[in-house]
Amino acid sequence: MSDRATVPAPRRLTRWEHRTDVPLLVASLLYLAGYAVRVLVPPHTEPWNDAALAVIGATWFLFALDYGVRLRLSGLGRRFVRVHWLDTLVLLLPPLRPLRVVQILTRVQLHRERPRLSLYGRVMAYAGTSALVLGFTASLAVYQQERDAPDSTIRTFGDAVWWACATLTTVGYGDAVPVTPLGRVIAAALMACGLALLGAVTGSFSSWLVQVFARQQDDTGPPESR
Amino acid sequence: MSDRATVPAPRRLTRWEHRTDVPLLVASLLYLAGYAVRVLVPPHTEPWNDAALAVIGATWFLFALDYGVRLRLSGLGRRFVRVHWLDTLVLLLPPLRPLRVVQILTRVQLHRERPRLSLYGRVMAYAGTSALVLGFTASLAVYQQERDAPDSTIRTFGDAVWWACATLTTVGYGDAVPVTPLGRVIAAALMACGLALLGAVTGSFSSWLVQVFARQQDDTGPPESR
Amino acid sequence: MSDRATVPAPRRLTRWEHRTDVPLLVASLLYLAGYAVRVLVPPHTEPWNDAALAVIGATWFLFALDYGVRLRLSGLGRRFVRVHWLDTLVLLLPPLRPLRVVQILTRVQLHRERPRLSLYGRVMAYAGTSALVLGFTASLAVYQQERDAPDSTIRTFGDAVWWACATLTTVGYGDAVPVTPLGRVIAAALMACGLALLGAVTGSFSSWLVQVFARQQDDTGPPESR
Amino acid sequence: MSDRATVPAPRRLTRWEHRTDVPLLVASLLYLAGYAVRVLVPPHTEPWNDAALAVIGATWFLFALDYGVRLRLSGLGRRFVRVHWLDTLVLLLPPLRPLRVVQILTRVQLHRERPRLSLYGRVMAYAGTSALVLGFTASLAVYQQERDAPDSTIRTFGDAVWWACATLTTVGYGDAVPVTPLGRVIAAALMACGLALLGAVTGSFSSWLVQVFARQQDDTGPPESR
Incomplete structure (x- = not known):
C-alpha cells in the first residue's frame, strides 16, 4: 500500500532535497573555493590551478545532476525551468553559483528544528549572508577583469574587496572603480542586488530595534508597582 | 434606452482607454526607440535620422490626439489638465514621454486578469521598471548634453549608462559626472525620481522578504507533528 | 464673564499664532530673499546690499517680537525656551531661520480646512519642502564660505546647488566638495538633516505606492463579475 | 528567611547592574577620553600620554572586574560568554569599548523612571548616539592609522571626522579616503555598523513623522465643530 511507486512526486522531491x-x-563551498583559487593564484602555478579546475568541473557536474533529478521528481516537466528560475540561472551562469550557499544554508537551518532566531533576525542573517557571498564573488570577478586593464584602479584583491564594500553600502568613494565594460556590468549587478539585500538588512534591523525597545517599555513598569 | 448618447462620459472614457x-x-516604445536613434546615431546618417524624426513626430501627434479625446470624454473640462497632470507634463516635455510606457504597462497588466504577482511584487515591478526607463532616458539625455562638452567625463553612451547606474543606486563614484548646466539639471531630476523609486523597490523587497520568512515559519512546524 | 483677562493663556497663544x-x-520668505541677495550680489553693489541688510534686520526684529509675545502668552516662563527649542535655535542661529517657512506653511495648511492630501502625501510634502529649503539655504551658506577658498571646487552658486543635490540624495560624486572647516560643518549638518528628511520622503512614497496598488487590487475584480 | 544567600543569582545580578x-x-567616558588623548596629543608630550595610559589601564581593569562579577552572579557559567557576546567582544577589542557608553546610557535612562521620549524617539536617540560614538571612535582609529601613510588623504583629525561623516551618511565624496589596509578594515566596520544604525534613525524618524501627522489630522476637525 505505501510502496515506493505510489509516493507522490513532490514528496519524493522533498525527501531528495x-x-x-x-x-x-x-x-557550493568547494566551487567558491575553486573559483577563488583560479582567480587569486598566479596563472601558471600548476598543481593549484589544475586542482581548482577539477573541483569546478566536478561541482558543476553535481549541480547539473541535482538539477536533472529534481526536474524529474518534481513532475513539472518544462515548467520546472521557469518555476525554479534561480536554479536554472545558477546552472547557466557559473559565477552566480555561490548564491546556492545561501539558499542551502537557509534550507538546512529551517529543517533542523524550530529556528532560534526571531523573524527579523533570520531576515537579517539571510540578507546579510547573501550580501557577503555576493560581495566576495563580485570582488573575485571584478579583480579578474580589472587587474591587467590600463588605467585600472583595482590592482590587488584587497582593492577589489574595498571596492565591493564601498559599493554594497552605496558609499561609493570612487578611489577604486571598474573601468572595463565587463567589470562595470558586474558592478551594476552588484549594486542592484546589494542595494535590495542591504536595504532588507537595514529595514529588518530597524524593525527589530523598535521591537526590542517596545518590549523594554512593557517590562519596565513604575518601580513602586513591582 | 441604453443608446450611445446616454452612456455616461467616464464610462466611455474607460472604454476609450x-x-x-x-x-x-x-x-511609447516607438518614441523611445526614435529618441535613442536620434541620440546614438552619428549626426548626418541620413536615412536613420529622418526615420527617427518621422517616428517622433508621429507618436507625438498620437499622444496629443489621445490627450484631446480623453479631455473631451472625461467631461472635466479644464480640470482635466490638473487632475491628469502627469499626462499634461508628458505632453509638454517630450523626454519624459517614456514614462508613459510604465503607466500603460501597468494598466494593461491590471486589466488583463487578476494580477499574478503579490502586492509587493507588483510594487517592485512597477518601481523597478520606472527606474529602468528613467535611467535609460536620462542616459540618452545626459549623453546628448555631455559628449561634446570640454572636460566632460561622459564620452561614450556606455559611460552615460554607467553614470546612470551609479546615480540611481546613490553609489555616486564620481568617475563619470555631468559638467554642463543642463546635464546637471537632468542628473538632479534623475536623483530625485530615482531615489524615491529605488526606495520603493528596496522597501517592498524588504517587506516581501519578511513576509516570505514569516510564512516559512508557519509552514515548518516541529517534524513529529506532521 | 468672558472678558479678556480670564481667557486662558494657551488659548490666547493659539489666537496669536x-x-x-x-x-x-x-x-520668513523675505529673510530668505535678503540672505540670498547678500550672498549672490557682488560685495559693493550698494542699493541691493543695503536693502538686503535692512530686510534681514527687520525680519529678525519681527521674529524676536513674536518669540517674546509667545513666551509671555504661553505662561510657561523659562520652560518655553526648552519646549519650543526649534524656535529658540532659529532665533539665535539666523541661517536656520528659513526652517520657519516650512513650519509656518504646515500650520497654515492645517488651519485652512481639512487637508486635501492623504497622510503620506502630507508627510512627503512636508519633508520634501523642508529638504528643498534646507538645501537652498545650505547652498547659499556653503557658497559664501567656499567661493574664495584656495583649492575650492565650489566656485559658482550653480556648483553649490549641484553639491547640495548630490549631498542630500547621498549620491556624493565628490566633484564639488567643501574644503573649509566651516563649509564642512555646514555640509555635515545638511547630511544629517537631509538624510532623515529624504528618508521620510522615500519611506512615505514607498508606503503610498503600496497603498495605491493595494486599492487597485480591490477595485479590479474579475471582469465577468462587474 | 530572606537572607542574602537565598536571593536568586539573577536578582543579585540586577542589583549589581x-x-x-x-x-x-x-x-567608559574616561576610556574614550584617554584614547582620544593618546591619539590626538603629539607622541612625546609626557604628562598627558602617561595620564592617558594610566586611565586606559585602570578603566580596562574596571571593565574586566565587572565582567568577572557579572559572570559569577549570572549563574550561567561559560554560557555567559556567548549570551553577553557584546560585553565579551568589548573586553577583548579595546577600541570597541566606547560602545559601552551607549549601552549604559540606555540602561540608566530606562531605570530612572518611565521614559519620557516616545518609542520612536528612544530608538532614534539610541541609534543616533551609537552612530555618534562609533563615528568618533572610528575617526580616532583611522586618524591613528592614516596620518603618516604615504599618499594619505587624511592628514588632520578634522579630515578624519569629515571622512567619518561622509561615510556614516553613505555620501562618500571620496576626497578623504583611508589607504592603509587596517584603515580600510576600520572603514568597512564603520560602514556596516553605521549603515544599520543610521537606517534605524531614518526609519524611526519617518515612522515618527507619519505618527505626528496622523495625530494632527485627528486633532484638527472642521473649525465649526469645536
Whole structure:
C-alpha cells in the first residue's frame, strides 16, 4: 500500500532535497573555493590551478545532476525551468553559483528544528549572508577583469574587496572603480542586488530595534508597582 | 434606452482607454526607440535620422490626439489638465514621454486578469521598471548634453549608462559626472525620481522578504507533528 | 464673564499664532530673499546690499517680537525656551531661520480646512519642502564660505546647488566638495538633516505606492463579475 | 528567611547592574577620553600620554572586574560568554569599548523612571548616539592609522571626522579616503555598523513623522465643530 511507486512526486522531491542539502552545501563551498583559487593564484602555478579546475568541473557536474533529478521528481516537466528560475540561472551562469550557499544554508537551518532566531533576525542573517557571498564573488570577478586593464584602479584583491564594500553600502568613494565594460556590468549587478539585500538588512534591523525597545517599555513598569 | 448618447462620459472614457492601451504602448516604445536613434546615431546618417524624426513626430501627434479625446470624454473640462497632470507634463516635455510606457504597462497588466504577482511584487515591478526607463532616458539625455562638452567625463553612451547606474543606486563614484548646466539639471531630476523609486523597490523587497520568512515559519512546524 | 483677562493663556497663544501665521510666512520668505541677495550680489553693489541688510534686520526684529509675545502668552516662563527649542535655535542661529517657512506653511495648511492630501502625501510634502529649503539655504551658506577658498571646487552658486543635490540624495560624486572647516560643518549638518528628511520622503512614497496598488487590487475584480 | 544567600543569582545580578551603572558610565567616558588623548596629543608630550595610559589601564581593569562579577552572579557559567557576546567582544577589542557608553546610557535612562521620549524617539536617540560614538571612535582609529601613510588623504583629525561623516551618511565624496589596509578594515566596520544604525534613525524618524501627522489630522476637525 505505501510502496515506493505510489509516493507522490513532490514528496519524493522533498525527501531528495533533505538528503542532498549537506552534500550540495559542501559542493557550493568547494566551487567558491575553486573559483577563488583560479582567480587569486598566479596563472601558471600548476598543481593549484589544475586542482581548482577539477573541483569546478566536478561541482558543476553535481549541480547539473541535482538539477536533472529534481526536474524529474518534481513532475513539472518544462515548467520546472521557469518555476525554479534561480536554479536554472545558477546552472547557466557559473559565477552566480555561490548564491546556492545561501539558499542551502537557509534550507538546512529551517529543517533542523524550530529556528532560534526571531523573524527579523533570520531576515537579517539571510540578507546579510547573501550580501557577503555576493560581495566576495563580485570582488573575485571584478579583480579578474580589472587587474591587467590600463588605467585600472583595482590592482590587488584587497582593492577589489574595498571596492565591493564601498559599493554594497552605496558609499561609493570612487578611489577604486571598474573601468572595463565587463567589470562595470558586474558592478551594476552588484549594486542592484546589494542595494535590495542591504536595504532588507537595514529595514529588518530597524524593525527589530523598535521591537526590542517596545518590549523594554512593557517590562519596565513604575518601580513602586513591582 | 441604453443608446450611445446616454452612456455616461467616464464610462466611455474607460472604454476609450481600454481600446487605446496597446496602440499607445507601441507608440511609447516607438518614441523611445526614435529618441535613442536620434541620440546614438552619428549626426548626418541620413536615412536613420529622418526615420527617427518621422517616428517622433508621429507618436507625438498620437499622444496629443489621445490627450484631446480623453479631455473631451472625461467631461472635466479644464480640470482635466490638473487632475491628469502627469499626462499634461508628458505632453509638454517630450523626454519624459517614456514614462508613459510604465503607466500603460501597468494598466494593461491590471486589466488583463487578476494580477499574478503579490502586492509587493507588483510594487517592485512597477518601481523597478520606472527606474529602468528613467535611467535609460536620462542616459540618452545626459549623453546628448555631455559628449561634446570640454572636460566632460561622459564620452561614450556606455559611460552615460554607467553614470546612470551609479546615480540611481546613490553609489555616486564620481568617475563619470555631468559638467554642463543642463546635464546637471537632468542628473538632479534623475536623483530625485530615482531615489524615491529605488526606495520603493528596496522597501517592498524588504517587506516581501519578511513576509516570505514569516510564512516559512508557519509552514515548518516541529517534524513529529506532521 | 468672558472678558479678556480670564481667557486662558494657551488659548490666547493659539489666537496669536492664528493671526501671525501669514505675516510670519511673508517675513520668513523675505529673510530668505535678503540672505540670498547678500550672498549672490557682488560685495559693493550698494542699493541691493543695503536693502538686503535692512530686510534681514527687520525680519529678525519681527521674529524676536513674536518669540517674546509667545513666551509671555504661553505662561510657561523659562520652560518655553526648552519646549519650543526649534524656535529658540532659529532665533539665535539666523541661517536656520528659513526652517520657519516650512513650519509656518504646515500650520497654515492645517488651519485652512481639512487637508486635501492623504497622510503620506502630507508627510512627503512636508519633508520634501523642508529638504528643498534646507538645501537652498545650505547652498547659499556653503557658497559664501567656499567661493574664495584656495583649492575650492565650489566656485559658482550653480556648483553649490549641484553639491547640495548630490549631498542630500547621498549620491556624493565628490566633484564639488567643501574644503573649509566651516563649509564642512555646514555640509555635515545638511547630511544629517537631509538624510532623515529624504528618508521620510522615500519611506512615505514607498508606503503610498503600496497603498495605491493595494486599492487597485480591490477595485479590479474579475471582469465577468462587474 | 530572606537572607542574602537565598536571593536568586539573577536578582543579585540586577542589583549589581543597578549599582554599577553610573561608575561604569564614567569609566567608559574616561576610556574614550584617554584614547582620544593618546591619539590626538603629539607622541612625546609626557604628562598627558602617561595620564592617558594610566586611565586606559585602570578603566580596562574596571571593565574586566565587572565582567568577572557579572559572570559569577549570572549563574550561567561559560554560557555567559556567548549570551553577553557584546560585553565579551568589548573586553577583548579595546577600541570597541566606547560602545559601552551607549549601552549604559540606555540602561540608566530606562531605570530612572518611565521614559519620557516616545518609542520612536528612544530608538532614534539610541541609534543616533551609537552612530555618534562609533563615528568618533572610528575617526580616532583611522586618524591613528592614516596620518603618516604615504599618499594619505587624511592628514588632520578634522579630515578624519569629515571622512567619518561622509561615510556614516553613505555620501562618500571620496576626497578623504583611508589607504592603509587596517584603515580600510576600520572603514568597512564603520560602514556596516553605521549603515544599520543610521537606517534605524531614518526609519524611526519617518515612522515618527507619519505618527505626528496622523495625530494632527485627528486633532484638527472642521473649525465649526469645536
